[in-house]
Amino acid sequence: MPLEFAPEGAAALPLHVIEQDALEDWLSGQSATVATWVQAAGFTGGLGQSLLVPDGNGAPEMALAGYGTEAARKRGRFHLAAQAASLPEGVYRLEGLAPERAAEEALGWLFAGYAFDRYKDQKPAKATLVAPVGVDAARLEAIAAGEALTRDLINTPTSDMGPIELEAACADLAKAQGAEIEVIRGEALLDENFPMIHTVGRAADQAPRLIDMRWGDTGPNLTLVGKGVCFDTGGLNLKPGSSMGLMKKDMGGAATVLGLARMIMALKLPVRLRVLIPAVENSVSGNAFRPGDILTARNGMTVEINNTDAEGRLVLADALSFGAEAEPDLMISMATLTGAARVAVGADIAPYFTDDGVLSGALDAAAHEVADPVWRLPFHEPYEAMIEPGIADLDNAPKGGFAGAITAALFLRRFAGATRYAHFDIYGWNQSAAPGRPKGGVGMGARALLQALPEVLAL
Incomplete structure (x- = not known):
């Protein structure tokens, strides 16, 4: 099924969304035949239940969603x-869903x-669903397409x-x-002064690279930076299997x-967008x-490199x-960076x-608002000393194991210089299947950012 709604005006079967404690009232407004069918089927309005209700000829007349x-x-x-x-x-049409839940459920x-x-x-x-009244169908379709791109890229093994x-x-x-x-x-990375991207990726068969994509010519400057380590062995500090x-x-x-970025461009947000991706394998x-x-x-x-992982x-x-050299109005980095972040807030x-x-x-x-959970952690400045090894300006892997997500963010x-900046330490993976979120790659924080950008950048 394409990630889009059914065409406007398409013939659709009513799908009645019924809360568990509202089932009795709903049944009281239905025919005896419908009430008998629903009760005989054991439909209680429980979360996740569904039921087709036939008409007198055995064809579906409506559907119920608990x-x-x-x-x-x-x-x-x-x-x-x-x-x-x-x-x-x-094709289905939602009935009885509270308007404040319509966008979330339609996107799901x-x-x-x-x-x-x-x-x-x-x-x-x-x-297929007919877009509920009052939701911005084109926006939800653009979000779904952007999420599908993220999932596809993460799910594809490094062999492909x-x-x-990733550049392609x-x-x-x-x-x-x-x-x-x-x-x-x-080697052009060295000529253009990107020494650490070159160093991390030089041992791999595929050359390291920096991808720089730009879109839009009006509005605030928004720069998105994404960690593109296509596979991480851990380097000489080899990971266990x-x-x-x-x-x-x-x-x-x-x-x-x-x-x-796909969401932003498809929705034609009035920003000057830049996407920077250092793409390497740590081999x-x-x-x-x-x-x-x-x-x-x-x-x-x-x-100082204290851990190549x-x-x-x-x-x-x-x-x-x-x-930061271009002094954007906002710069965001996103990375699957630390296990410490998972210990702190889990995978979701x-x-x-x-x-x-x-x-x-x-x-x-x-x-x-958009059911994309985020949680602010602190740039706790007393921990700055933990990333200062003495022999160099910075330590890439402080000893001790404490506050790993914070020290990485610091x-x-x-x-990032003086740029208005936020860093996301994401997991990017569903460990088990859930409604609308199969096991595998998943976007995290992108929909929240998309929703917040108009306020943050005064669009």
Whole structure:
């Protein structure tokens, strides 16, 4: 099913959304035949239940969707996506859904149409929805398409999504949306002063590169920086096998900013958008960088390497320095950066760091509104000493293991200069399937950012 709504005016079967404690009242307004059918089928209005109700000739007359209780709904999101997956193929029109929930549930329904089927036939939901009255259908379709791009990029293994293929995906997006793209590859990174991107990626077969995409010629300057480590072995500090299995998703930051960029461009937001992606593989070879090496970043700061598995902050540092040179109105970095962030908030929440109260307030409100949970963590300045090793300006992997997400964010902030800045430390992966969110790659924080941008940038 395409990630879009049924055409306006399409013949649609009514889908009555019924809360559990409202079922009796709803049944009292129906015919005895309908009431008997519903009761005989054991439909209670429980969250996730669905039921087709036939007419006198046995053809579907309506469908019912259980909406449970408010307490049950607080434990998840996109609840009607479960019905999108369980109802038979057809076109449906929501009835009885509170207007304030319509956009979230309609978007979840679109998400239910996603399946990663590059290597095997899958079975996404084929039930199509008529856009509910009052929702911005084109906006939700653009969001769904951007999310699908993010999921596809993360789900694709590195054998088919290395730096070359990630560059190609960026080029395809640029062509489709009328953006411009420039790429600096291999030894040219040294000539153009991106030494840490080159160092992290030089041991791989595919050359490291910096992808620079630009779109729009009016409005505030918005720069999105995404970590594009297409696979992370850990380098010479080799990861154990149990930690390496999901490292195809270590370019989840790049995938998420590309999905967000697609949303922004498709919706034609009045911004001058720039996307910077350092695309590398952190591999093991004779010329891999080593623990104890001291690197000089683009902005002149020196970095002692105490763990080659803390490579994402290195490639982001050069990209952030480059982005800050243009003095954008807002710069956002997104990265699958630290396990500490997962320990702090789990896999379902996107923690972020910023010094900007307006940005934080807008993000928190937007996250609640669009069901894209985020949580602000602090740039706790007393921890700055933890990333200062003495022998160099910065340490890429402070000893002790405490506050790993914060120290990583403080490291990155050193390269953002005076730019208005926020950093997202995302996971980019659903560990188990949920309505509208199959197991696998997922965008985190992008929809909250999209919702917050008009307030943050005064659009």
